[in-house]
Amino acid sequence: MKKLLLASALTALTFSAAHAADAVAYEPAPVAATAYDWSGFYFGAHAGYGWGDYTPFSPADGNTGPNIDVDGFVGGLTAGYNWQFDSVVLGVEADISNGPDGKRARGTNGPDWSCNTGDCNVDIEWFGTVRGRLGYAVDRFLVYGTGGFAFGHVEGGIRNSDQQGGGSATGWAAGAGVEFAWNQHWTTKAEYLHVDLGDIPFGADDDGGSFKGDGSFDVFRLGINYKF
Structure with missing residues (x-):
């Protein structure tokens, strides 16, 4: 009788241990957190600083005026769409901004900043771009290069003359930037x-x-986007 009870106890103990081992072995592993997905449409705003240098000139007679610095606050709106392939992010982005402040234009050929017959000025009234983006993502962090088409409306020349126009x-x-995703919807970026x-x-x-101006300008700006 004692042998029968001992055998029964050993059998029950063995079955319980095997069942517990199976439970541990087949318990599903916790699901790892998924990486951030940059794909989708986004809309946002940006603000920063623009600076540049322009030289008025006349193509007909080859005369040129002084170098004129333009600088000031720039700000506007941004919209775009991203596609993510593993760590590679492709995108298209469009934006529109006010231009560098023409009221702070300064010539360099004299204290009156003259263009021979009057004061020179250059004003980038507004500009926009439509660009492609190519980036590399590490979860919520994205570094990218960008380039494409630019357009705008300008005014300048020699004040109070026929050579003033726009x-x-x-x-x-073209430029580059970095962007960080705070959550599934909000991102911030720094861009040149x-x-x-x-x-x-x-x-x-x-x-x-036609009286013209030759030059370019640079922009550094910070932006915030909402991804849908």
Whole structure:
């Protein structure tokens, strides 16, 4: 009888140990947190500082004015879309901003900043870009390069003369930036862009042609985006 009870106890103990081992072996592992997904549409705002250098000139007679510095606050709106492939992020982005403050234009050929017959000025009234983005993501951190089409509206020339005028201008923009995702919807970024709008249009020169400005400007800005 004692042998039968001992055998039964050993059998029960063995079964319980095997069942416990199975429970441990087949208990599902905890699910790891997924990496951030940069794919999707986003919309945001940006603000920063722009600075540049322009030289008014007349293509007809080859005359040039002084170098004129433009600088000041820039700010505007941004929209774009990203596609993520493993760690590679491809995107397209468009933005529009006010330009560097033309009221702070300064010539360098004399204390009155003159262009022979009057005071020179350059004003990037507003500009925009449509650019591609190529980046590398490490979870919530993204570093990227960007480049594409730039456009804007400008004014300048010689004040109070036929050579004062303005119009639309087109060119290119390129730069780089870093972006960080705070959660699934909100990201912030720091970005540098070089913007070249080509020879920007002013008024008429002395020979009835077009008076222009040659130069470019740079922008450093911070942005915040909401990803849908």
